[in-house]
Amino acid sequence: MTSIFPSFTAVADHALLVQLGDDISEELSARVLQLDQAIAAAPPSGLRETIPAFVNVLVEFDPLVTDHIEMETALRALFDADAAPASEGVVHDVTVCYDTDLSPDLDAVAQATGMSTDAVIAMHLAGEYRVGMYGFAPGYAYLSGVPKPLQLPRKSTAIRDIPAGSVLIAGPQCLVTTLKMPTGWSIIGRSTTQILREASDRPFLFDVGDRVQFRRIDRATFESLSSRGAS
Amino acid sequence: MTDARLRVSFAGPLVTFQDAGRPGHMRFGVSASGPMDRLSHTAANVALGNAPDATAIEVSMGGLVLECLDGEVSLSLTGGAFTVDRSGDMFDSWSIFSLSAGEKVTIRPGASGSWAYLAFAGTIEARRWLGHTATHSTSGFGGGQLVTGQTIDITDASLREDRHGTIDRPGFLETGAKMRVVLGPQDQHFTPEAVEAFQSSPFALTDAFDRMGVRLAGPTLDLKAALSLPSEPVTRGSVQVAGDGVPTVLLADHQTTGGYPKIATLISEDIDRISQLRARDPVAFTAITPAEAIQTTRATAAVRNGYLDAISHPKGTLSQRLLRENLISGVITGTDPDT
Numbered sequence: 001m002t003s004i005f006p007s008f009t010a011v012a013d014h015a016l017l018v019q020l021g022d023d024i025s026e027e028l029s030a031r032v033l034q035l036d037q038a039i040a041a042a043p044p045s046g047l048r049e050t051i052p053a054f055v056n057v058l059v060e061f062d063p064l065v066t067d068h069i070e071m072e073t074a075l076r077a078l079f080d081a082d083a084a085p086a087s088e089g090v091v092h093d094v095t096v097c098y099d100t101d102l103s104p105d106l107d108a109v110a111q112a113t114g115m116s117t118d119a120v121i122a123m124h125l126a127g128e129y130r131v132g133m134y135g136f137a138p139g140y141a142y143l144s145g146v147p148k149p150l151q152l153p154r155k156s157t158a159i160r161d162i163p164a165g166s167v168l169i170a171g172p173q174c175l176v177t178t179l180k181m182p183t184g185w186s187i188i189g190r191s192t193t194q195i196l197r198e199a200s201d202r203p204f205l206f207d208v209g210d211r212v213q214f215r216r217i218d219r220a221t222f223e224s225l226s227s228r229g230a231s
Numbered sequence: 232m233t234d235a236r237l238r239v240s241f242a243g244p245l246v247t248f249q250d251a252g253r254p255g256h257m258r259f260g261v262s263a264s265g266p267m268d269r270l271s272h273t274a275a276n277v278a279l280g281n282a283p284d285a286t287a288i289e290v291s292m293g294g295l296v297l298e299c300l301d302g303e304v305s306l307s308l309t310g311g312a313f314t315v316d317r318s319g320d321m322f323d324s325w326s327i328f329s330l331s332a333g334e335k336v337t338i339r340p341g342a343s344g345s346w347a348y349l350a351f352a353g354t355i356e357a358r359r360w361l362g363h364t365a366t367h368s369t370s371g372f373g374g375g376q377l378v379t380g381q382t383i384d385i386t387d388a389s390l391r392e393d394r395h396g397t398i399d400r401p402g403f404l405e406t407g408a409k410m411r412v413v414l415g416p417q418d419q420h421f422t423p424e425a426v427e428a429f430q431s432s433p434f435a436l437t438d439a440f441d442r443m444g445v446r447l448a449g450p451t452l453d454l455k456a457a458l459s460l461p462s463e464p465v466t467r468g469s470v471q472v473a474g475d476g477v478p479t480v481l482l483a484d485h486q487t488t489g490g491y492p493k494i495a496t497l498i499s500e501d502i503d504r505i506s507q508l509r510a511r512d513p514v515a516f517t518a519i520t521p522a523e524a525i526q527t528t529r530a531t532a533a534v535r536n537g538y539l540d541a542i543s544h545p546k547g548t549l550s551q552r553l554l555r556e557n558l559i560s561g562v563i564t565g566t567d568p569d570t
Contacts, residue, residue: 009416010521012468012496013528017416024461051257051464053488058464060257063499064532067525134260135462135488138370141260142462179370203361204259 033086044074089210097222102190129212139178139196158184192225235302235388243293247366248374251284264365267506271310275350277543287350303331304388305352311344353388393545417492438510442484451476468497
């Protein structure tokens with residue numbers, strides 16, 4: 001059977017949505033990354049930016065320079081060129097402190113999963129996380145790889161004003177927040193790692209495709225790293 | 232060149248500093264922000280002799296009152312039909328005027344339009360993020376929201392009297408309620424009745440309207456079946472339909488990804504036009520092909536560039552203007568001894 005993917009859909013006068021599949025998987029994420037890197041290595045004329053996500057890539061272009069048909073042709077050529085497999089992402093060390101006042105939903109997660117809080121923490125730390133995409137707000141990196149037993153639905157109502165640095169889980173995804181925002185995800189800890197960094201030539205810590213390893217820190221370390229404003 | 236200092240005597244909600252925007256970071260969750268009405272922002276700058284992407288103040292319907300504490304500076308106001316009260320002197324937007332120490336300017340919404348652009352002859356000192364002063368309203372990054380009581384410094388402030396007066400408005404834009412869209416990228420998930428209703432029924436803006444987007448009122452747009460799409464990139468102009476069947480048009484500070492299906496996407500010019508409408512104003516959607524969308528944008532760009540070039544030339548001082556008008560109308564004839 002011939003795959004209907006990749007499929008190309010015009011978005012208004014300025015973009016093309018390149019769909020590589022329907023359902024989230026590691027394999028599909030790798031193909032998204034491969035296309036994204038191939039575009040970056042040989043940007044078609046008129047390219048403005050690409051936004052990689054779980055199953056597709058949005059390709060934004062300048063309509064005064066190119067159009068949907070030319071861009072599709074250029075992108076198909078990249079597929080045909082037998083692109084190199086996506087490069088292995090960098091591994092980032094991300095701190096997390098699980099102290100009770102920083103992890104208001106840890107007990108509820110333990111109850112829902114039938115595990116002790118220590119077992120939940122150990123399992124969260126053991127997860128192998130990968131940056132699937134950014135979204136929602138600046139620096140919000142969606143990490144895939146939450147171990148199966150910890151995959152819980154979102155809470156029925158969102159909680160307001162969750163502090164920046166909160167470590168959240170929902171379903172297969174984990175997220176370290178960068179801004180004070182509402183969330184319906186379970187808050188299981190707090191990180192001192194700054195993903196969004198002002199005054200930096202690399203303002204966003206992760207690239208899509210990078211890997212993340214959480215590292216537990218105690219309260220004293222948390223306080224000392226927090227007061228330094230970085231880690 | 233000297234500096235001017237202004238005090239914000241009053242700022243309504245969502246009055247922000249905006250340069251032309253911060254494109255290129257959507258992959259990191261950052262929408263481009265920048266002015267809701269891009270052409271008016273550029274016009275305010277070029278009519279004053281500024282760089283087209285210089286920082287200006289985007290004034291919401293909440294209005295703005297500024298008092299000049301020090302120095303003097305020329306200002307331009309474009310965008311919606313807002314009104315200006317400059318220490319008792321009343322006039323409309325699409326004007327260039329001066330403000331000197333002790334004078335006060337009050338900008339209020341007038342007959343129509345949701346956003347006005349106030350540019351200054353000089354450089355507004357505003358916070359930058361990722362190289363731009365454009366304010367991303369949900370995070371507050373960039374120049375930020377103006378608050379009552381703060382001061383604004385304009386460096387290299389100048390009076391540009393040869394530019395004072397009215398600015399020609401762009402007469403080439405489509406007017407009215409009709410907004411052009413390209414269907415998709417998920418129109419196939421909607422019932423045929425919903426796709427039909429989207430293109431044939433009247434909608435209206437609601438007051439759930441900010442820099443992130445505007446929710447519409449109109450017929451419910453139903454999906455063929457319950458849908459769980461992986462979160463995917465969205466763009467300025469996306470018409471996303473939430474589970475309740477209500478469409479929202481995403482605007483300058485939109486989220487960069489979302490899981491709701493998009494029935495259609497507005498073409499660039501009409502994103503800015505819908506942004507200038509007000510709650511309860513009617514809108515209707517007309518589907519055009521991607522090729523027509525490109526064609527429309529290219530045709531508009533050519534006219535737009537000609538317009539911006541025309542308004543960027545100084546009108547001249549009053550005496551220069553009188554002289555020019557006299558020469559054009561051929562009134563001055565008796566001064567030449569040879570005739």
